Amino acid sequence: MTAILRNESGKLIRSSLLLTGLFGLISVFLFAAFPGFADQAEVVEEAFPPVLAGLFGFEELHTIEGFVGGYLFPLLWILFGGMYFAYVAAGLIVGDVRTRKMDLTLSNPVSRESVVLQKVAALWVPLVVLNAGLILFVLAGVTVLGESIDPIALGMTHLLSVPYLLVCAGIGLVLSVVLDREETAQATALGLVFVLWLIDGLSHLDPALEWIRDLTPSRYFDPTAILVHEEYALADAGILLVTFLALVAVATVIFVRRDI
Template structure:
């Protein structure tokens, strides 16, 4: 049994959950886009309204967007800044929290490891199982946004939408790596999943609360520091340094998970 065999088997067990999550996200996209026409016709000065909010609130839930009159700016605030970075990111970290811990709790890890497969390959296989899940959710939401924009006769920049989903997908993979490390370290599903969600949620707040303060350096520990949906979708700018850091962080987390699992006693 090799990494791809493990990945294929693990993914097949999770297909139903991924389909359900994708359906919920499509519904969320549909409702969000359906509100935009009435939102745009409102007499409220949303720019002035945004400026009235505390800076920490704007950083966390609005990001770099200053204009909500365009569909791109609206989607950043209503979909990508909160739903994608926090909720979808937490879901994938939560799901990954059971990758190794679930096998240990069911006492099935030993059955796999007695075959000619190392613990490192076992961990890598589990990680690879989540990549098609991330890709599927990413594509489904992308398609739903494009289809929804067409239904309300609004134009959206496809290139910039591809940018936010490309970097956004990489961010979700990094969240999977967080859950994988927690799963390898704790080897108890509830504890691993709770820790994974706590790390994603805590790092989201850390980035928001430390920005433009004397403690801004602490925000560099947060994955959300390296993805700005507003810059990607509205301005069309890619922070390639941030992309490199997300890739590096993912690799480091997977290596750490493999190392931790190698050293743990399963008895």
């Protein structure tokens, strides 16, 4: 039975396209600022306080790879993208429970495990739409600027970002089966992803806080390392995938045992 998957996938198309369009608009402004960054890269890097440097991972801003990896991806992908997936996932279960639609769904021959898995599987829509859209925006921006970027490195950046986005979705999914109100679950998911991103960046300021980075999903996805140094942290991506599967398992167990 894939009716839930088809229905949920259809509901995510509009928001995915809207966010892709927003990413495109922001990308235009960011790429328009690149020539200024390239000319004054040293001044810009020195002007940014250590807090921002840690949050964004600035490195070699005078190159298009450093600019995309240290400025565009941290803002659009790690922060906004992560918050979007957490927000969407946080409404997958609790929304239907709150409106009693879940009662109708479960009156059909479908298990609760299948409901959770099909709803999570529907996230393929924003994963495909957003990744394809941002790749096109980056390639277009680079071409207009007369620059070049390694397509393999760019593709690997997007590929290795998928586990990170899925972990953010997993966080939202757990909140969706734990909390009783959709608005509360979504607001908490947004705040939690933002706080984890903030902790990851601030931990750079004090070596004593480095250990806490291991608890933040953004620590395992470094677009600058991929684009500038072509370092593909496959082990880190594996850790994120395992974490995502664990979060889905936890959410499924909670939902199966929950009285709705």
